[in-house]
Amino acid sequence: MFRYILRRLLQMVLTFFGATFIVYALMFANQDDPVQAxxxxxxxxxxxxxxxxxxxxxxxxxxxxxRYYMEGLLTGDFGTSLTGRRISDMMADAWPxxxxxxxxxxVIAATVAITAGVVSGIRRAGTFDNVxxxxxxxxxxxxxxxxxxxxxxxxGVQLGWxxxxxxxxxxxxxLLLPAIVLGSLVVATQLRVTRSAVAENLRADYVRTAxxxxxxxxxxxxxxxxxxxxxxxxxxxxxDIGNLMSGxxxxxxxFNIPGVGFNLFRGITTEDGPLVVGFVSIxxxxxxxxxxxxxxxxxALDPRIRYA
Amino acid sequence: xxxxxxxTDVLPGVDRAxxxxxxxxxxxxxxxxxxxxxxxxxxxxxxSPGETLAILGExxxxxxxxxxxxxxxxxxxxxxxxxxxxxYRGLDLLPLPEEQxxxxxxxxxxxxxxxxxxxxxxxxxxxxxxxxxxxxxxxMSRRDARKRAVELLDQVQIPLAKARIGDYPHQFSGGMRxxxxxxxxxxxxxxxLIADEPTTALDVTVQAQIMGLLAEQQRQRNMGLILIxxxxxxxxxxxxxxxxxxxxxxxxxxxxxxxYARPAHPYTRALLExxxxxxxxxxxxxxxxxxxxxxxxxxxxxxxxxxxxxxxxACRHDPPPPYAVAxxxxxxxxxxxEVVGDE
Ligand SMILES: Nc1ncnc2c1ncn2[C@@H]1O[C@H](COP(=O)(O)OP(=O)(O)OP(=O)(O)O)[C@@H](O)[C@H]1O
Ligand code: SF4
Ligand SMILES: [Mg+2]
Numbered sequence: 001m002f003r004y005i006l007r008r009l010l011q012m013v014l015t016f017f018g019a020t021f022i023v024y025a026l027m028f029a030n031q032d033d034p035v036q037a038x039x040x041x042x043x044x045x046x047x048x049x050x051x052x053x054x055x056x057x058x059x060x061x062x063x064x065x066x067r068y069y070m071e072g073l074l075t076g077d078f079g080t081s082l083t084g085r086r087i088s089d090m091m092a093d094a095w096p097x098x099x100x101x102x103x104x105x106x107v108i109a110a111t112v113a114i115t116a117g118v119v120s121g122i123r124r125a126g127t128f129d130n131v132x133x134x135x136x137x138x139x140x141x142x143x144x145x146x147x148x149x150x151x152x153x154x155x156g157v158q159l160g161w162x163x164x165x166x167x168x169x170x171x172x173x174x175l176l177l178p179a180i181v182l183g184s185l186v187v188a189t190q191l192r193v194t195r196s197a198v199a200e201n202l203r204a205d206y207v208r209t210a211x212x213x214x215x216x217x218x219x220x221x222x223x224x225x226x227x228x229x230x231x232x233x234x235x236x237x238x239x240d241i242g243n244l245m246s247g248x249x250x251x252x253x254x255f256n257i258p259g260v261g262f263n264l265f266r267g268i269t270t271e272d273g274p275l276v277v278g279f280v281s282i283x284x285x286x287x288x289x290x291x292x293x294x295x296x297x298x299x300a301l302d303p304r305i306r307y308a
Numbered sequence: 309x310x311x312x313x314x315x316t317d318v319l320p321g322v323d324r325a326x327x328x329x330x331x332x333x334x335x336x337x338x339x340x341x342x343x344x345x346x347x348x349x350x351x352x353x354x355x356s357p358g359e360t361l362a363i364l365g366e367x368x369x370x371x372x373x374x375x376x377x378x379x380x381x382x383x384x385x386x387x388x389x390x391x392x393x394x395x396y397r398g399l400d401l402l403p404l405p406e407e408q409x410x411x412x413x414x415x416x417x418x419x420x421x422x423x424x425x426x427x428x429x430x431x432x433x434x435x436x437x438x439x440x441x442x443x444x445x446x447x448m449s450r451r452d453a454r455k456r457a458v459e460l461l462d463q464v465q466i467p468l469a470k471a472r473i474g475d476y477p478h479q480f481s482g483g484m485r486x487x488x489x490x491x492x493x494x495x496x497x498x499x500x501l502i503a504d505e506p507t508t509a510l511d512v513t514v515q516a517q518i519m520g521l522l523a524e525q526q527r528q529r530n531m532g533l534i535l536i537x538x539x540x541x542x543x544x545x546x547x548x549x550x551x552x553x554x555x556x557x558x559x560x561x562x563x564x565x566x567x568y569a570r571p572a573h574p575y576t577r578a579l580l581e582x583x584x585x586x587x588x589x590x591x592x593x594x595x596x597x598x599x600x601x602x603x604x605x606x607x608x609x610x611x612x613x614x615x616x617x618x619x620x621x622a623c624r625h626d627p628p629p630p631y632a633v634a635x636x637x638x639x640x641x642x643x644x645x646e647v648v649g650d651e
Contacts, residue, residue, distance in 0.1 A: 203383075205426035211381040212421075213441055213492070214413035217406075223440075227431050303476040304430055 004307035008295070012288045019284040020073070020277065024066055027273035055080070069277070078278040082270070087278040090263060093168070095282070098252070098259035101175050101182065102244055106237065109183035109190060114233065117194025118226065124199055132195075136188035144185055144247050148254040151181045156255075165256040178255040185247040186240040193236055197229035204228070231302050238294035241287055319399065319408065326398030328532045329355045329378070329417070329500050334392035336370070336377050336556075338603075339385065345603040347373040349556035350392070352630065352638075355500060355532035360523075362535045362543040362564070364579065365553035366600050371536045374553075375502045379419050380409045396500075414441060418493035422505040424485035428477035434461070434488050435473035441495045460491040464521060483514035487521065494525060500532040507542070519546060540579060544568060549636075552576045555601050555611040558630075562637040572639035572648045574618045610641070618643050 044052075052058065057065045072079055078087035120129035139147075155177055156164030162177035201207065202225060210220045248261035256262075260279055267275035299305045336348035348370045355361045363371050376382045378394050380401065394401045396416060401409060421427040429437060438460055439453030448456070454473065461469035464487040477485055486506060493501055503522060507515035523546050526533045537543060543550060543564065550567050552560045552575060560573035571577040578596040598615040601607055607614055613623040622642055630638040633648065641647060 205421060205423065206429040208376075208381055209421060209427045209489075209492075210429070212379055212413055212419045213444075214410045214415060215440070215444055216410065219444065224429050224432075228429070231431075302431055303433075304478050 001307055005292070005296075008292050012285075012292070015288060016281070016284055017070075020070070020281045021066060023280045024069060024277050025062070027271075027276055073278075073281060078281075079274045081267075081275040082272045083275075087275060090275070091278070091282065094258060094260045094263050094279075097166075097168070097170055097175075097257055098248060098261065100170070100172070101179055101248065101252070101257065101259060102241075104172065104175055104179035105182035105186075105244060106240075108179055109185075109187040109240075110233075110237070112183070113187045113190035114194050114230070117191045117233075118198050118221065118229070120191075121195040121198025121229070122202065122221065124195075129195075132191065136191055139184050140188045142184075144181065144250050147184060148178075148181050148251050151177060152254055167256060168258050170257060175257070178251045178257060181254075182244060182247050182251045185243055186236075190233055190236055190240070193232050194229060197232050198225060201225045201228045227301065231298065234294060234297050234301060238291045241290045245283060245287070319411065321399040322396070323398035326395070327354055328357050328397065329534075330393075330395040331374070331378060332393045332395070334374065334377060334394065335390040336373050336382065336387060337390055338387050343604040346606060347387075347556055347603055348377065349606070351553070351556070351558050353551045353558055353561060355534055357499065357532055358526070358530045359549065360526065360533040360535055360547045362537060362547035362550045363553060363558075364537060364540060364543060364550055366538060366596075368600060368603070369553045370556040370603075371538075371553055372504050373556075375419060375504050375534070375536060378502065379413060379417060380406075381413075381419075411445075414493075414498065415445060415496045416498055417500040417502065418496070418498035419502040419504065420486075420489045420493045420506050423509045424482070424489045425477060425509075427489060428485065430477060433474050433476055434480070438473075438488070438492055438495060441492065445496055456495070457491075460495055461488070463494070464488070464491040464525075466491075482510050483518060486510060486514075486518050490518075490521060490525070494529070497529065498531065500534065501526070502534045502536070504536045505538070506535075508537070508539075515542070522546075552579065555606050556603070557611070557640060558638075559612065559641070560639045561630075562633070562639075566634070566637060570648050572633045572637070572644040573641045574616045574647055575612050576639075577647060578615075578617075618646060 057068050060068075069079070076088065078091065081087050081090060116128075116132050120126070120132050123129055142150075152164055155161045163174045166174040166178060207220060207225060210224045215224075245261070248259065249265050250261070251257070252259045252261035253265050260283065264276060264279050264283075266272070267279065295307075299307055331351055331353050334348055334351040335346075338345040338347055351370070351374050353361060353363070363374070365371055373382070373387070376387075377389050378401075382389065389402055392402070396412060401412060404412075428434070435454055435457050438457035439448075439450065442448040442453035442456050443450065446453075458469050458473055461473065466472060466484055466487050472480075477488070480488060486509075490506075501522075506522065507518050510518060519542060522533065522535075525531070535543070535547060547564045550560075550562060550564050551558045552567075552573065554575050560567065560571065560576045562572065567576060568580065571580055575596075582596060596615060601611055601614075607624075608627075609625045610616070610619070610623040610628050613619040616623065618641070620643070626642065628640040628642045630640050631642075631644055633639050633644055639647075
């Protein structure tokens with residue numbers, strides 16, 4: 001187990017360097033005029049040009065630049081955005097609200113998916129199962145770029161049930177609608193996976209044993225079937241984190257939440273290289289850590305899995 | 309013991325003087341998309357305390373379905389009990405509400421299954437799965453339940469029971485796993501134990517040990533044991549009585565020695581002749597010709613007639629009732645006299 005975690009951490013380090021390198025290269029290398037690229041569309045003066053060139057070591061070879069950047073990164077210095085703000089400050093603002101949003105989205109999605117998945121797995125081909133099947137198909141068909149503005153318009157603006165924008169220091173309440181929108185991105189697949197896992201486990205021999213033991217139907221489902229059915233769902237959550245991240249870019253934009261997605265989106269459109277690379281680096285780490293946690297959770301749920 | 313029995317003695321309608329378990333004219337069918345499979349078509353048998361009844365028959369004749377119907381754990385849908393009675397101490401279990409039925413399971417009638425690996429939940433420790441019984445049915449604390457679980461593992465002769473209580477089913481060998489299953493079935497001290505092919509999945513040497521354990525526990529507890537198998541060899545040593553099933557019916561029921569000495573049904577006779585014998589080297593192995601009927605198209609009359617050497621015209625129209633061959637002995641064959649008389 002310890003060796004497994006160690007190996008995974010090593011892999012993470014490699015992945016981290018690879019991913020940051022690619023993003024760094026995409027943002028900085030192969031540009032006709034890196035300085036102009038750094039500044040985006042704005043015209044720049046010669047002195048600005050000189051400052052930028054020095055700050056980003058643009059007169060040195062690319063690999064050297066990358067090295068300087070990584071050195072900064074590893075000592076916690078993310079550098080400065082082209083807007084002049086320190087990127088670490090921007091992160092301190094952006095991450096908490098995004099983490100809140102993502103957590104809320106995952107909790108909502110998982111609760112809905114597992115509850116509905118269990119019910120439709122038990123009563124396959126019943127009314128509830130058929131209705132959820134149609135609903136999940138609808139959700140799967142609606143891309144988030146459509147869903148997010150639509151939800152904001154209907155529930156936020158017209159019906160006024162939720163605040164239409166969240167803003168900085170958003171409350172949990174203000175984040176609820178965006179979280180539902182974001183969660184809808186993953187709820188459909190989670191529900192389908194739960195449903196088929198429950199249906200399959202209900203037919204398992206151990207369920208017959210559990211019933212022969214005189215356990216109540218509720219205990220058979222809630223203790224014996226559920227734990228086994230959650231195994232594939234947990235693995236899915238690892239994959240879903242990636243989906244949630246890309247969904248957050250749209251959702252945060254639409255609901256005006258100054259989180260990671262919001263900053264990334266602005267950074268990409270203004271070609272704010274340092275900003276993008278900085279945020280993506282952390283995103284990569286988050287993604288890798290979450291996946292490691294998911295794998296460990298997987299082993300905790302299924303004792304037959306042994307990592308070595 | 310008094311403390312254990314206390315909870316379920318409140319079951320209304322239980323008469324301690326009545327027979328332990330009596331199944332009468334049990335019918336079970338499966339309604340599937342492809343039609344109705346008549347898996348059990350009027351099964352009768354009876355078990356007394358301390359007695360071992362072996363239920364024998366080819367694959368698919370309805371042995372497991374009968375056991376599941378007695379336990380009340382049929383997959384339903386598609387399975388439905390469409391008739392008959394299952395009387396435990398005089399109380400018919402079939403019409404009982406689920407909440408009461410549930411209390412009979414494991415407490416009074418327990419069951420063990422063929423493949424202990426799939427019959428145990430892979431994600432819980434054996435300690436949990438054993439202790440669960442005491443926690444749910446006896447309201448014990450986790451700690452006391454665990455203690456009882458260790459005692460049980462000890463009783464079924466699992467070495468180092470205390471250390472193994474936290475292990476998962478996949479960490480046990482096949483034989484040890486079946487011992488865990490047996491421990492689980494014995495936990496609440498049932499009066500009837502149904503063992504559905506408890507040794508089929510095991511090595512020959514382990515088979516003997518498991519059968520030995522079952523026999524020993526049965527003797528100690530004076531349980532009624534229903535042993536389901538399609539292995540006539542196993543039966544001879546342990547069973548008191550045998551019920552032979554064919555196409556969802558008990559075609560012959562008799563004390564074990566009588567049946568081996570003089571079968572009264574052509575199907576039983578054919579089964580006996582199909583046992584491979586060591587002294588029969590190189591000889592032709594007798595296999596029953598033909599196949600068992602499809603359960604959605606059971607032949608009219610005697611269901612065995614297409615495969616029967618004794619069949620006559622009557623067999624094609626009149627279903628044979630259970631004829632009383634001797635006291636405590638029945639055979640569903642119009643011509644049982646000829647069969648018994650034949651050498
Ligand atoms: N869950 C089910 N759904 C549909 N049909 C079933 C189901 N369980 C059993 N059956 C039907 O009942 C018949 C009898 O099955 P059963 O399991 O009782 O056979 P068996 O005598 O135990 O055979 P084996 O020796 O192979 O265990 C099967 O052939 C099958 O057609
Ligand atoms: S009733 Fe007829 S067909 Fe059936 S077992 Fe007896 S002889 Fe054979
Ligand atoms: Mg069977």
